Amino acid sequence: MTIKDVAEYSGVSVSSVSRVLNDHPDVSENVRKRVLEAVNALHYVPNNSARDLSRAQTDAIGLIVRGAGNPFFTPIISSIEKAILDAGYTMEVHQIPAGEDELAAGASLSRAKRLKGVVLLGGEFDYTAERTAVLDIPFVCCTFTNSFGTMDENAFSSVSIDDEAEAYRAVRYLTDRGHRKIAILLDSTHDRSISELRFRGYCRALTEAGIPQDKTLVQEIDYYDMEAAYRGIRELLVRRNDLTAVFTIADTMGVAVLKALHEAGKRVPEDCSVISIDGLEMSRYTIPTLTTLEQPKEELARQAVSLLINMIECRGGTAHIYLPAKLREGRSVEALSNADFQI
C-alpha cells in the first residue's frame, strides 16, 4: 500500500495526499476529508521509515528499568513513555534484574541505539565520577538519588522522594499513636541505598520519641520480595511476639506482612499496626487496607523526563528534586490504648 493507492481511492493527486498527511495548511476541507476517509478505509499507515529512522537515531531516550517485575515501577514506566513521546522523542527500554549494573546497561543501550539521554528507573545510591564515566550522555535518576556517592551533583539530575524524611514520617505516625515496640522490615541497614536511608529515618523517629534502638526489632530480608518479607516477619514474631507495630519499607512487603500477622493470629490493627511506603494500587484492597505513604508516581516520571530533556537540549542545567509522598490512611494503624501504653 502506497500513497498512490490513497490518491487513487480518494480521487485526488498524490501531492494533495502528501499535503494532507504532512498537515500542510493549503488543502481544502473537502480534499482533506476525502483523503482521511481513504486512509481509514485502506488502513493506510504512512511510510515514515526514513524520517522516523533518522529521528530514532537522533532523538531516542533510553529507559533502564532496574528491578523488572517490581509492581511499583509498572505505572511509572507508562508515565515515562508518555512523557517521552509527548516531548517528541522516541523511547528505548531495557529491563535488568534488581542486582545488575544500570550504568553499564545504560551505556550499552546508548551505544546500540545512539541515545540522547537515559532515565535510570531504580539504581545505586553511591555513584562516583569514575563509575558513571561509562555513561557519556545525560542521565537522570528516577525514584532515587546519589545520597551516598561522591559524584559531582552538577553531572546528573534526579527526582525522588526524600527517603529518610518519609521513613521518619511513617515511624513518627506510629510513635505519635503511642507505639514503642516498632519493628522495621527492610532489605539491609547498610546497603548504601534506599533501605539504609529509610532505616535512618526509622532511627531518627525512635530517638526523637525517646525510644532506644533495639536490634531484635530490625529484620533484614531480600530486597522487595513478598515471599522473603513473609518469611522475615515470621522469624521476627518468633523473636519478638510483643511488637505492637511494623514499618515496612515497601508496600509489597506490607501486603505480605498483613498476611503473616493474620496467620499468626494477630489482628491488624488491634494487636499490631502496619505502615508502609509506596502506595501501590493493591494496597487499597488488602484486609485491612494498608496505611502507606504514597509516592507521586506520575509526577516522578514527568519530572524525570523533563529534567533530562532540559539537560539534552541545554535549556537548563541539572537539578535534584525531592517530591513529597502523600499519606494514604487505611485501616492498618491504631493508637495504643492507655492500658497498652503502660506495658
Added chain:
Amino acid sequence: MTIKDVAEYSGVSVSSVSRVLNDHPDVSENVRKRVLEAVNALHYVPNNSARDLSRAQTDAIGLIVRGAGNPFFTPIISSIEKAILDAGYTMEVHQIPAGEDELAAGASLSRAKRLKGVVLLGGEFDYTAERTAVLDIPFVCCTFTNSFGTMDENAFSSVSIDDEAEAYRAVRYLTDRGHRKIAILLDSTHDRSISELRFRGYCRALTEAGIPQDKTLVQEIDYYDMEAAYRGIRELLVRRNDLTAVFTIADTMGVAVLKALHEAGKRVPEDCSVISIDGLEMSRYTIPTLTTLEQPKEELARQAVSLLINMIECRGGTAHIYLPAKLREGRSVEALSNADFQI
C-alpha cells in the same frame, strides 16, 4: 575511552585487545586475563555502535503491550525481553492503553524501527484479513488468539491458555463442591474477546451441572480494573446476597472481591467461595489465599518469541498453541455442607 587506553593499561597490543573483546580463540590465557582486568578497572564499554546499529535495523523485534499497568503482563514482559535477547535479537517496546488498536501501534513501530516481527501482548480476538493488513510483518498473539475473527490462521501465530476451557474448569471446581448460586464477574458477556470466551466456559459448566443460567448472577464491569470489580461485587451483593460462590475472570478482580466480601460481613470461604484465573504473585498474600488457575506466564512468553522467530527465519510455519493453566489451591473455596446443599 578507547581500545587504545585498554591496550596501554594492560600492556598488550591493540590487536590483542580486539581479539579478546571479539572472543577470538587465538589469545593466550595470560593476555585475556590482563585485558579483562583492564576493561574492569577502566570501566571500558566496547564501542559497538556501528555493528549494533545495523543489528538494530535488521534484527529488532517489537513488543506491543496493550494494557500498560496490567500486573499480569509485568512478569511476561521480562520473560519476552529475555527470550528475544537470548535469541540474538533486540527488542523495541511500545505500551498502549487497553482500549487502543494494537495492530496500528505495531504497524507504526514497525515503520519507525524496521522490525522483523512483532509480539502482541494483549489484543482483540476478532481479526480480519482487512484489519491486519496494516501489519506487513510476521506477528504472534501472546495470551490471546483470534477466536472470533475470520482471518486465515496461517497468517499469524498465537499462544494462550484455552480461555473457554479454563473458565469451565474453574466453575466446574465450584459445582463439584456443591455450589449452585455461582456469580461471575467479568467485563462483558459479548465483547468478542477474553471475557466472552470465559463467560462461555462458565455457562457450559453450569449447564453440565444442571444449573439454569440466571442473569442476576452475571455482573459486568470495566475491564480488569480493581476499583470497578470492587464496586461491581457490591452491586451484585445488593441484588443477590444469597450467592455462595464467585468466579472472577482475573486475579486482580478476585483480590478486590475478597475485600468487598469481607467488608460486607461475608466470610471467605465459609459464607462465599471465590475462584479466579491468572495466578498473580499478590494472590498468594490475600486473606484468605486466592484459589486460582495460574497461567504459565514464562512459558507463554518463551513460546511466543519462539513461534515468531520461526516465522521470521522461515524455519517453520505458523502455529496456534494452547498451554494449560495450573490449579493453585488457596483457601478461598470450600465445599457446601449438606445442609447448604438442600437450600
